[in-house]
Amino acid sequence: MNVVTNNKWIGQRTIRPDGMDKVTGRAQFAADTTMPGMIWGKILRSPHPHARIKSIDTSKAEKLPGVKAVVTSKDIVDFPIEKGAVMLGIQDMRWMCRNVMARDKALFPGHPIAAVAATTEAIAAEACNLIEVDYDVLPWAIEIDDALKPDAAILHEFNKFDGKPSNIVGRLEHKKGDIAEGFKQADIVIERTFTTRPVHQGYIEPHACLISVAADGKTTIWSSSQGQFMVRAMTSMLTGIRQSDIRAIPAEIGGGFGGKTIVYLEPVATLLAKKSGRPVKMVMTREEVMRATGPTSGSKSTVKIGATKDGKIVAAHGTFYLQAGAFPGSPIRGAAGCSFAPYDIPNLLSEGFDVCSNRSKVAAYRAPGAPIGAYAVECVMDEVAEALKMDPLDFRLKNAAKQGTKAAHGPVFPRIGYIETVEAAKASPHYAAPLGDGNGKLRGRGVASGFWFNAGGESSAQVNITEDGNVVVTTGHPDIGGSRAGIANICAELLGIDYRRVSVIIGDTQTVGFSNLTGGSRVLFASSMVVTQSTEKIIQTLRERAAKIWEIDPEAVKWENGAAHPVSPNAGQFEPLTLEQLAEKAPAMGGPIGAGVQLNTQGADGGFGTHVCDVEVDVDLGIARVIRYTAVQDVGRAIHPGYVEGQLQGGVAQGIGWALNEEYIYTKEGKVDNPGFLDYRMPVCSDLPMIDCIMVEIPNPKHPQGVKGVGEVPLVPVMAAVANAIYNALGKRFYALPMSPPKVLEKLDEPLREAAE
Amino acid sequence: MAKVHVTTLINGEPTEFLCEPNDTMLDALRGPLGLTGSKEGCASGDCGACSITLDDRLVCSCLMLAVESEGHEIRTIEGMAQGDRLHPLQQKFLEMAALQCGICTSGMLVASDALLKKNPDPTEEEVRFWLAGNLCRCTGYDKIVRAVMETAAEMRAQ
Ligand code: FES
Ligand code: FES
Numbered sequence: 017m018n019v020v021t022n023n024k025w026i027g028q029r030t031i032r033p034d035g036m037d038k039v040t041g042r043a044q045f046a047a048d049t050t051m052p053g054m055i056w057g058k059i060l061r062s063p064h065p066h067a068r069i070k071s072i073d074t075s076k077a078e079k080l081p082g083v084k085a086v087v088t089s090k091d092i093v094d095f096p097i098e099k100g101a102v103m104l105g106i107q108d109m110r111w112m113c114r115n116v117m118a119r120d121k122a123l124f125p126g127h128p129i130a131a132v133a134a135t136t137e138a139i140a141a142e143a144c145n146l147i148e149v150d151y152d153v154l155p156w157a158i159e160i161d162d163a164l165k166p167d168a169a170i171l172h173e174f175n176k177f178d179g180k181p182s183n184i185v186g187r188l189e190h191k192k193g194d195i196a197e198g199f200k201q202a203d204i205v206i207e208r209t210f211t212t213r214p215v216h217q218g219y220i221e222p223h224a225c226l227i228s229v230a231a232d233g234k235t236t237i238w239s240s241s242q243g244q245f246m247v248r249a250m251t252s253m254l255t256g257i258r259q260s261d262i263r264a265i266p267a268e269i270g271g272g273f274g275g276k277t278i279v280y281l282e283p284v285a286t287l288l289a290k291k292s293g294r295p296v297k298m299v300m301t302r303e304e305v306m307r308a309t310g311p312t313s314g315s316k317s318t319v320k321i322g323a324t325k326d327g328k329i330v331a332a333h334g335t336f337y338l339q340a341g342a343f344p345g346s347p348i349r350g351a352a353g354c355s356f357a358p359y360d361i362p363n364l365l366s367e368g369f370d371v372c373s374n375r376s377k378v379a380a381y382r383a384p385g386a387p388i389g390a391y392a393v394e395c396v397m398d399e400v401a402e403a404l405k406m407d408p409l410d411f412r413l414k415n416a417a418k419q420g421t422k423a424a425h426g427p428v429f430p431r432i433g434y435i436e437t438v439e440a441a442k443a444s445p446h447y448a449a450p451l452g453d454g455n456g457k458l459r460g461r462g463v464a465s466g467f468w469f470n471a472g473g474e475s476s477a478q479v480n481i482t483e484d485g486n487v488v489v490t491t492g493h494p495d496i497g498g499s500r501a502g503i504a505n506i507c508a509e510l511l512g513i514d515y516r517r518v519s520v521i522i523g524d525t526q527t528v529g530f531s532n533l534t535g536g537s538r539v540l541f542a543s544s545m546v547v548t549q550s551t552e553k554i555i556q557t558l559r560e561r562a563a564k565i566w567e568i569d570p571e572a573v574k575w576e577n578g579a580a581h582p583v584s585p586n587a588g589q590f591e592p593l594t595l596e597q598l599a600e601k602a603p604a605m606g607g608p609i610g611a612g613v614q615l616n617t618q619g620a621d622g623g624f625g626t627h628v629c630d631v632e633v634d635v636d637l638g639i640a641r642v643i644r645y646t647a648v649q650d651v652g653r654a655i656h657p658g659y660v661e662g663q664l665q666g667g668v669a670q671g672i673g674w675a676l677n678e679e680y681i682y683t684k685e686g687k688v689d690n691p692g693f694l695d696y697r698m699p700v701c702s703d704l705p706m707i708d709c710i711m712v713e714i715p716n717p718k719h720p721q722g723v724k725g726v727g728e729v730p731l732v733p734v735m736a737a738v739a740n741a742i743y744n745a746l747g748k749r750f751y752a753l754p755m756s757p758p759k760v761l762e763k764l765d766e767p768l769r770e771a772a773e
Numbered sequence: 774m775a776k777v778h779v780t781t782l783i784n785g786e787p788t789e790f791l792c793e794p795n796d797t798m799l800d801a802l803r804g805p806l807g808l809t810g811s812k813e814g815c816a817s818g819d820c821g822a823c824s825i826t827l828d829d830r831l832v833c834s835c836l837m838l839a840v841e842s843e844g845h846e847i848r849t850i851e852g853m854a855q856g857d858r859l860h861p862l863q864q865k866f867l868e869m870a871a872l873q874c875g876i877c878t879s880g881m882l883v884a885s886d887a888l889l890k891k892n893p894d895p896t897e898e899e900v901r902f903w904l905a906g907n908l909c910r911c912t913g914y915d916k917i918v919r920a921v922m923e924t925a926a927e928m929r930a931q
Contacts, residue, residue, distance in 0.1 A: 669913030702904075
């Protein structure tokens with residue numbers, strides 16, 4: 017494949033196809049539609065962190081005037097545990113069926129117990145209160161340490177670890193060389209233990225859906241998700257309705273960050289709609305989002321790194337315990353696999369442990385697991401560099417992974433851009449700038465790197481030339497951050513026409529071929545592959561049509577600047593035939609012009625980033641603020657630089673929140689105590705500085721435009737970069753997140769306390 | 774409960790609607806009035822996705838009762854463009870990629886417009902503090918702040 021050079025649209029900051037609707041309030045998100053005869057669904061949720069459900073009596077609720085349907089777990093298709101895993105992507109349907117509606121046990125406060133559909137939201141809520149549930153309340157465990165105690169409450173009694181019932185539900189390891197031997201060669205070894213709190217993806221749009229089921233079973237789902245095909249498949253599996261009967265329409269999605277890669281409401285609303293014969297709308301409240309949808313894991317990690325005096329890492333060992341929540345499936349693969357990937361380490365052991373506990377089931381969050389692992393590793397890297405008296409970026413350069421490095425998680429790296437990100441960070445104006453005077457506040461600078469796998473996978477596209485000679489591209493991936501803009505740039509580039517003539521839409525499940533989730537930073541990588549191949553087919557057709565009209569060989573026709581031309585004067589003297597002219601002549605020349613391509617795309621290269629962060633700490637108030645930030649990333653090829661920068665800036669902002677403020681806080685009763693935006697403190701505009709981006713472009717040779725995924729890497733290094741900067745400011749290291757004002761003050765008081773003791 | 778009849782002005786149009794006494798303005802806008810450009814991110818006044826103006830004052834429509842609009846003037850995102858002519862802020866948001874998912878965009882634009890009406894020459898800090906009630910989880914605010922500053926500069930030059 018040739019990398020397109022000398023571009024007109026690729027690399028331009030064009031206006032996104034869906035932009036106009038979004039700045040005028042016209043765009044339709046999940047909660048923005050209605051249907052005739054629509055009623056409202058509500059969910060009754062468990063108040064207990066852990067309880068056996070002895071009985072559910074819905075009779076009073078059913079009798080309430082206005083109630084049209086009630087469902088419980090009896091209505092959801094069961095995937096019995098003993099029959100073994102039934103996987104849909106990375107999700108085991110045994111856990112999904114129990115997550116959308118508790119079966120024998122409620123496993124977290126907020127776990128759905130039953131659902132009601134009624135003519136108004138108020139009646140549905142009232143009916144939920146009339147449902148009588150007899151619970152046998154059980155002991156519970158939320159924090160990892162509690163869940164691992166020998167006498168801990170066990171969530172899933174069938175699960176054994178080391179032969180005993182356990183909350184450890186999974187383990188993986190990546191190994192290279194021999195760490196015992198490696199550590200013997202080390203002149204300096206540093207080992208530290210870190211904890212992080214669960215944090216929520218924090219999308220501003222709560223989960224919502226509107227679903228109608230006709231008497232013949234034909235089902236229409238309107239919802240926002242990171243995959244209409246995932247919605248269709250999961251709803252089909254949990255309701256028993258055939259996939260061919262479910263049309264899942266992707267609404268505009270108001271943020272997901274991984275959290276909308278599974279379903280919560282759709283199967284329940286489908287069953288309510290089926291029972292009631294009416295379209296059912298369900299919209300979560302913010303509180304429901306915070307209590308019952310995926311945050312990412314809280315964690316406990318221990319990282320040990322050994323290096324020689326001259327700064328070569330000889331061995332490293334990481335153990336990462338991640339909270340899965342109620343069901344198995346925490347992102348240990350990201351933590352164990354990504355965190356050491358920037359480095360060429362001869363002896364390495366990286367282990368991940370998946371730990372169940374009584375909180376909501378985790379969902380993917382931007383580079384799932386990788387930021388947790390990188391936080392621990394990159395903080396230890398900083399300490400080792402300091403002990404060696406090396407500049408932290410030089411230390412990274414000395415140990416950087418490059419082409420040919422065998423990564424512990426499997427691959428031998430192809431040409432990668434990690435070194436370039438470190439060099440660019442080193443050469444950045446930011447790294448050269450003095451920290452400046454904090455006016456009584458303490459300032460510090462930190463750096464950190466990060467890696468994410470990136471993904472390919474299934475994608476489908478259909479490209480059609482309209483009768484008036486313009487272009488409609490249909491793909492199957494919800495556009496979560498501007499992918500339609502990138503696709504328009506690419507298609508316009510290939511066809512040699514103005515990008516405004518290309519309309520890009522996201523098809524529903526019954527109008528475009530299967531396309532896997534919007535996740536893994538795969539959308540622009542994969543969809544531009546299928547769009548490129550479709551467009552190339554169209555160009556071939558256009559050349560053939562022109563050849564037919566000119567009565568010459570198709571090989572003698574070239575496509576340039578939106579028109580067919582003879583390749584040379586020898587081929588004949590003809591006026592160019594434009595896309596419009598060929599479209600007009602299409603009926604007489606062989607019919608409509610269009611092409612579709614479906615692929616399981618391969619060749620996604622991993623992504624690397626290196627960040628530089630300056631903080632300022634108010635030692636009286638304990639407030640740490642990020643005052644300058646630079647994110648450097650190898651982005652492959654920035655098809656639309658504005659939205660690539662947007663990914664970097666958005667990821668950094670989320671990481672700053674994770675580092676400084678965000679955390680789930682629990683009551684003594686095991687319930688989330690801060691289920692709203694006031695107390696779950698995400699960064700607001702006045703908390704942040706501008707976020708500078710340096711896009712390093714090392715094109716992916718396996719992609720027609722050189723694209724690499726960019727969406728997830730930017731969250732990976734952030735917490736460590738902030739933590740290292742705070743250390744640099746205060747001379748004290750934090751081993752736990754968030755570094756919120758009370759924790760900073762506590763740390764600053766330490767010498768006083770020690771002196772007093 | 775009997776519904777309440779409300780007469781108000783919405784985006785310059787005299788409007789009548791019926792609502793429950795405890796409906797919020799956001800409920801009324803998104804429900805009977807069909808103006809779904811204002812979004813509900815929290816229903817507690819913490820995200821700003823529901824921002825509107827009430828007699829030119831920026832408010833969270835989720836914190837206001839629908840009946841309180843009686844006799845007042847409401848403006849929403851749907852009233853920001855003049856026909857097919859975008860407001861300069863809308864245009865600048867598009868040009869500068871100041872939106873990703875777009876769920877916060879209506880609220881950001883309404884709030885930014887209210888700022889520039891009050892203060893046509895805001896500093897970066899003033900923009901950041903004014904918009905501190907509007908959460909955006911996608912953009913890190915960088916491009917939003919730049920778009921507001923640049924629009925302000927262009928509007929001043931005209
Ligand atoms: S919905 Fe009104 S402030 Fe969030
Ligand atoms: S663009 Fe998604 S929340 Fe702001």
